[in-house]
Amino acid sequence: MNSSQSPTTVGTPSDRSTQFVPVEGGNQTASNAGTFMAVAYVLMWLCTVLFVLHTWRKTRGIQRRIDELHQAVSKLPQDGG
């Protein structure tokens, strides 16, 4: 299999995509390209949202524990320990 038969084996810089140009009716002729695009967008945003949610929950959890500790310490007599 050589480079003229399959785009997967293209090896030289000149064979690569070097520009993007619009085409007429691209949305209609794209076959399952829309599915790949939708999956990519869903995956990207899902990862980002999960990362933010995880960080947010962790922040709240740590903050709550700090507040609990401060509260517990404040209940101790000043000369405690």
Add this chain to the structure above:
Amino acid sequence: MTNKDKIFYALAAAFAAAVTYAILIIFLDTPTAQATAGGLAQKIFYFHVGVAMGIYVTGGACFLASALYLVRPSEAANAWARAGSDCAALFGTLVLCSGPLWAKKAWGVYWVWDPQLTTLLLSVLIYWAICLLRAFAGDGGAERRFAAALGVMGTVNLPIIYFSVQKWGGNHPTVIREGGGGLDPSMKPAFLWGVISMTVLLPPLLLWLRSRVALLEANLERTWQEALARGLVDSGDDLDAPEGLPNAQGLR
């Protein structure tokens, strides 16, 4: 609300507006590219490039903070180094999620061992290794130094990713780089807003959120030590100790 909080919420609002506008123009106002570029799947490009450049921003933050930590260890430097590696791992994962799906339509396969893809994978693996090291090896001085050294070494690989496509060729498109033909003018606004949202606005937001976690963990450890020093025994029964520290019940 502190000034820092105000800046954070302003950035978050700007990001939400930018990303909404980017999505609207990508799908409503930007034409589909030629089939050899993936056709409709080429619209992945507008965020794919933004998050790819986000690796350079977050990796750069990881590099600077890690180098600073190695020279002059501090909680802040460690927090930012940790945030940098966490965020770089996320951005790398986003690139590795989106790129192969676009490649499947443009090249016919999900993955090729192209120099740029391979060097990117190597960098992402390094950032994931730092995250796993910090998650499972504890948070002692030696672990922090090792993670910081990895953070410096991992970022040294980032310029290699960028230049690999020029030096060694491969399949990866060179549309917006030296030697590329560029984007059609009708595609430039979508690209610009994708970069503004994912490279300019999202990295600082995530770095801020993640560094706050690390700083709060350090604060929790200090508070716990203070509580133990003051003999927090009776009232600490329902509190779990931070990782690596004795629990209050254990002192009874």
